[in-house]
Amino acid sequence: MNETDELYYKINRFVTNNHLLELLTAKINEFNPLKVLKVDQFEIRHSNMLAWLLSPQENHFLSDMVLKKLIAEVLCRDIEVKNHQLQISDVLLSSFFDAEVLREWRNIDILVISKSNDFILFIENKVHAGLAHHQLEKYINLIKDNYPGIKNIIPLFLTLNGDEAPHPEYYHLGHGDILSILNSILTLNKDHMNTKVYDFIRYYTRTLEVLTMQDEQLIKLCREIYKHHREAIETIIKYGVTSISTLNQATEILRSELDCIGHHEDPDSYLSDTQYWFIPSSLDQLLPRLVNKWRSPRPITYFFAAEETRLRLILEVGPIADGNKRHALLNYLNDNDPDNLFSIKSTALKKKDGTFTRLRSKSVDVNDWSDVDHVVDRMKHLLEKVFKYNEVNTYLVSLLQNFQLGTPDDTI
Structure with a gap:
């Protein structure tokens, strides 16, 4: 059996008489007015x-x-x-x-x-x-x-x-x-x-x-299914999850310029019609994975957010389990920012129990979300002129090379 045939078998096995999947379906379909x-x-x-x-x-x-x-x-x-x-x-x-x-x-x-x-x-x-x-x-x-x-x-x-x-x-x-x-x-x-x-x-x-993803029974059931059918699920996600939103169409067009890891490369990166979460490859190679649940597998992440008339690009630090390490990271970034690329709130610099801290956020107007070419043009303007994506990311990478956050194989 070749690799493709084996994947076909695993997907069919996953959906056929799968007791755990039937329990999940029943759980999701519980009556709630x-x-x-x-x-x-x-x-x-x-x-x-x-x-x-x-x-x-x-x-x-x-x-x-x-x-x-x-x-x-x-x-x-x-x-x-x-x-x-x-x-x-x-x-x-x-x-x-x-x-x-x-x-x-x-x-x-x-x-x-x-x-x-x-x-x-x-x-x-x-x-x-x-x-x-x-x-x-x-x-x-x-x-x-x-x-x-x-x-x-x-x-x-x-x-x-x-x-x-x-x-x-x-x-x-x-x-x-x-x-x-x-x-x-x-x-x-x-x-x-x-x-x-x-x-x-x-x-x-x-x-x-x-x-808020705090249903313990649902979480336990999903983890059990994933443990037994990981390959089949990851194949379904890779080939089955698509988005027809203009935000994600525009992001796909600019993927080579972003040189990033998003949902299709790592299913733990969040994807929806209004948000696209991603990590530049250069940054991904320096960061450990998170223990706590977030919309990204890494503790520092970028994401595009589509609003009614605006497109926003956000750089954020997520929920690092070790509060002291998170606190030290934020203060290190803040203390080594002569060009004011980051805008970290003073309250975030004091807290050791923070979960989500914005490092940088910039936006541009979008006049027509139905026009992919227009969205691509606004996204490029946001990246290059407003957010200064390459400059910010290059400097962030240089800073993290001198901060002991962990290796890509570690979890924090």
């Missing part, structure tokens, strides 16, 4: 759910418990510019029962006002949509202009992975943090909760588990 309503796919529906949970007067009968736990979690994070004087103890010992929760006030996803606490929390919720630099500045100015006497203002940038906010006045949280808060509340209050309310919130936590 929120999945039926596609809550997992739309930011507006996540925001509706979160607004309901945060409102003390709503019929979940949890009073201000969710709101207070969320505020306390936010205050555990560092921020460059504070617009409040609150301590966590202030929140836990106060009542927020008077809090009013508004949806889409002046296009702000969620606005929470507690007059008794002289307090405003407002949330920009990003699940799948692109980054919103200009929106964050606009929203905080709106709040300050319309509520000039409010003493405590907490702006929150909520994303799928807890990305750092591209604005010094915003805290950041991930949907995984929301999941942890809700799981804690359900565990502690199950015996006292209305059964229908408990089930409804539990359906939502299951949605978040899948969305």
Whole structure:
């Protein structure tokens, strides 16, 4: 049997009477009314759910418990510019029962006002949509202009992975943090909760588990399938995963200029219609692989992100398990950057428990996403003129050659 015939056999064996695959299918198809309503796919529906949970007067009968736990979690994070004087103890010992929760006030996803606490929390919720630099500045100015006497203002940038906010006045949280808060509340209050309310919130936590890749049963099952059918799965991914988006068509055209490793070379590199994650070959040869799950197999990665009218190129450091090593890496890059190629936030330079830190982000306008030639032209302009991709990457490689992060065969 030659190599091609053997692959055919392994793929057929993978899909035929595969008990593990049938279990996975059953797991994925478990009944969840929120999945039926596609809550997992739309930011507006996540925001509706979160607004309901945060409102003390709503019929979940949890009073201000969710709101207070969320505020306390936010205050555990560092921020460059504070617009409040609150301590966590202030929140836990106060009542927020008077809090009013508004949806889409002046296009702000969620606005929470507690007059008794002289307090405003407002949330920009990003699940799948692109980054919103200009929106964050606009929203905080709106709040300050319309509520000039409010003493405590907490702006929150909520994303799928807890990305750092591209604005010094915003805290950041991930949907995984929301999941942890809700799981804690359900565990502690199950015996006292209305059964229908408990089930409804539990359906939502299951949605978040899948969305944030924290469903332990699903993860265990997928790992077991991959262990037994690795070759067949990698062949299916290599030849079966395609994207017809203009972003990825443009990236394919420029692959030789990028000289990079993306999804087709390494399935652990993320690919979607709106994002293309990749590592330059020169950088890949210097970096160990990550232990913690990320959209890249390496701790430093580039990715293109397609937004409504813009194309963005981002260079980011991911979740290195050793916090001291991650902290040392960020400070090393920051201290050896005479040309200001990197823009690392001061808060990231202090933290040893960081997960996602942006090193550089640049963008260009895109007038017509349906025109591949136009997208290629804008991508080249972004790479060469705006981001200065070759210059940045050459310098980054030279720095990492003198920093002991590990070899490509190591895991960190």
